Amino acid sequence: MDRDVTRSAYGLSALSISQRRPARIEEYETLARDVLPRYVFEYIASGADPGVSLTANTQCFALVVLVPRVMRPVAHVDTSVCIGPGHAQDGRKDKVESIGLSDPFFVAPFGLHRMAHPAGELATAAACAAQNVPLGCSQHSTVSLRKVATAVPALRKFFQLYVLREARLTQALVDSAIEMNCEAIIITVDSPVFGFRSVDTENGLNALPNGMHYENYESEVFQKIFGQSGKGIDDNIEAIFEPKLEWSHVRDVVRLCEKSGRRLQVMVKGILHEEDAVLAAQAGASVVYISNHGGRQFGSAPAALSVVSTCRRALDLNEFQNVSVVLDGGIRSGDDILKAVAAGADAVGLGRIILWALAADGADGVQHVIEMLRAEIRRGMQLLGCRSLQELREARMLRLADIDIQGNGAPRSSKL
Numbered sequence: 001m002d003r004d005v006t007r008s009a010y011g012l013s014a015l016s017i018s019q020r021r022p023a024r025i026e027e028y029e030t031l032a033r034d035v036l037p038r039y040v041f042e043y044i045a046s047g048a049d050p051g052v053s054l055t056a057n058t059q060c061f062a063l064v065v066l067v068p069r070v071m072r073p074v075a076h077v078d079t080s081v082c083i084g085p086g087h088a089q090d091g092r093k094d095k096v097e098s099i100g101l102s103d104p105f106f107v108a109p110f111g112l113h114r115m116a117h118p119a120g121e122l123a124t125a126a127a128c129a130a131q132n133v134p135l136g137c138s139q140h141s142t143v144s145l146r147k148v149a150t151a152v153p154a155l156r157k158f159f160q161l162y163v164l165r166e167a168r169l170t171q172a173l174v175d176s177a178i179e180m181n182c183e184a185i186i187i188t189v190d191s192p193v194f195g196f197r198s199v200d201t202e203n204g205l206n207a208l209p210n211g212m213h214y215e216n217y218e219s220e221v222f223q224k225i226f227g228q229s230g231k232g233i234d235d236n237i238e239a240i241f242e243p244k245l246e247w248s249h250v251r252d253v254v255r256l257c258e259k260s261g262r263r264l265q266v267m268v269k270g271i272l273h274e275e276d277a278v279l280a281a282q283a284g285a286s287v288v289y290i291s292n293h294g295g296r297q298f299g300s301a302p303a304a305l306s307v308v309s310t311c312r313r314a315l316d317l318n319e320f321q322n323v324s325v326v327l328d329g330g331i332r333s334g335d336d337i338l339k340a341v342a343a344g345a346d347a348v349g350l351g352r353i354i355l356w357a358l359a360a361d362g363a364d365g366v367q368h369v370i371e372m373l374r375a376e377i378r379r380g381m382q383l384l385g386c387r388s389l390q391e392l393r394e395a396r397m398l399r400l401a402d403i404d405i406q407g408n409g410a411p412r413s414s415k416l
Ligand SMILES: Cc1cc2nc3c(=O)[nH]c(=O)nc-3n(C[C@H](O)[C@H](O)[C@H](O)COP(=O)(O)O)c2cc1C
Pocket: 043, 044, 045, 057, 108, 109, 110, 111, 138, 139, 140, 160, 188, 269, 291, 292, 293, 294, 295, 296, 328, 329, 330, 331, 349, 350, 351, 352, 353
């Protein structure tokens, strides 16, 4: 680790070294590898042992294709989407505000942006605000939600919450998200304990790097319990988590949001089983967020893409048509986003794809990746013959393993 920490390039833009903007999104990962200390790169890149979930995330996208339709008027395509029931004509429309997105993505919540870039969350926030893309602000950010909201007032924010043992601390975090005008609370429910990444142990990464802490734990209510500036928590974060998570915790957050009169949405993140999708909706979630945490929790979990259609169907069958479904995990291109939508997602969260750009070129890198994704989505829809995300949902998806090279592939009965 020592050798890597001393790399003088840490914190500089990788682009100042290469002097050109990447033509392909995936180049940002290579640039990030060049600029980050090895232990930081591996902290971000790795998944929980044995790494099956992590691999499945990207493999799953590589294993499916979409079948283009031709001769359709695609000069103009509409890539916008509304998440949540606020837009639906179901009598609940005044309860929460729907979240309008010009493209079907937002930035997923991930902690510790300052490990990727010295400006941390402030740089990501500046890029997201400039592009009008909501940012998932992690409870474990290295710049507090309050500071981010104050420094970048135009930012659209979702606050990601871990339920804590002390109910009043959880409530303080929700209150602050409401006060900071977040559009949604994302409750992450896949972390009763932390997944194990052996690579971090090998690299000696067992505490936050010097000068960084979880700034959301510095507020007064945390200080009262954990002492000056709440920093004592930094090295023992797991101990403050609620290990006995129940659906009542989701209901509590929904109630707090409703009571505030602010009409925020509640997303439940970390769902992989269709029965949990329905239970989340029954607990009051307006969005089911399918995710295996970027492969960082249970190491042998399925990829979100592989379970999204089952979850969507279960919600529909249980009359939760107005509950939206989003997913993350393994999104590395605009085509991946098209596949996620075709499989049943309303939108996706961008994870490491953003962290690599942040590491390589700060806010400029993040903006560039967002612009490239937008262009890829538009071009992809035109090439698929889809004018809207609704049409994209009807696109035919094939698993590569199913492709019949004898030419006898299904379906053979199409009649026009
Ligand atoms: C370095 C890192 C930190 C993360 N921190 C959080 C977090 O604080 N809260 C959370 O709900 N998810 C967290 N995640 C998971 C992301 O929200 C998201 O599920 C994942 O990154 C998506 O997979 P992808 O990076 O392969 O696209 C983190 C992921 C990474 C890579």
